[in-house]
Amino acid sequence: MNSAPDSRSLVWILLEWICCLLLAAVFIAAAFPKIIEPGLFALAVHQYGILPDVLVNPVAIFLPWLEISCAAALAVLPAARRGALLLVAGMLVGFTLALSWTVLRGEPVPCGCFGGGENSPSAWSAIARNIGLLVLAALGLRATR
Numbered sequence: 001m002n003s004a005p006d007s008r009s010l011v012w013i014l015l016e017w018i019c020c021l022l023l024a025a026v027f028i029a030a031a032f033p034k035i036i037e038p039g040l041f042a043l044a045v046h047q048y049g050i051l052p053d054v055l056v057n058p059v060a061i062f063l064p065w066l067e068i069s070c071a072a073a074l075a076v077l078p079a080a081r082r083g084a085l086l087l088v089a090g091m092l093v094g095f096t097l098a099l100s101w102t103v104l105r106g107e108p109v110p111c112g113c114f115g116g117g118e119n120s121p122s123a124w125s126a127i128a129r130n131i132g133l134l135v136l137a138a139l140g141l142r143a144t145r
Helices: 007-036 038-048 053-076 078-105 123-143
Strands: none
Touching: 007 038, 007 053, 007 078, 007 123, 038 053, 038 078, 053 078, 078 123
């Protein structure tokens, strides 16, 4: 009997770690500016014009902490990794749909992704970035058991 680990399984484990660590780093980088400047992020959320006004502030306060929680689970909680990947993928789909909606309306707004403002990437580049991050999440999900 061969007791050496299957090389394919090692590749998938490595792929899972790389995807999860990259996503964790991006989500931490995205969350901190929102936590530091919640008013600026609330303005960005409001500019999307998707949520009723009463939900803008709660979403602007809750969302960065959800991003931090998912990033922590991706980085250090293997048992919670699959759930965190699903939440991250769901957030990315939601963010991408919201950005796409502003483009379709002809009123693209700064994404607010990393604290943004005038230096925020265009809606198209933010959409492209989100699609790339969704690919990482999908690979991470595929690699998890």
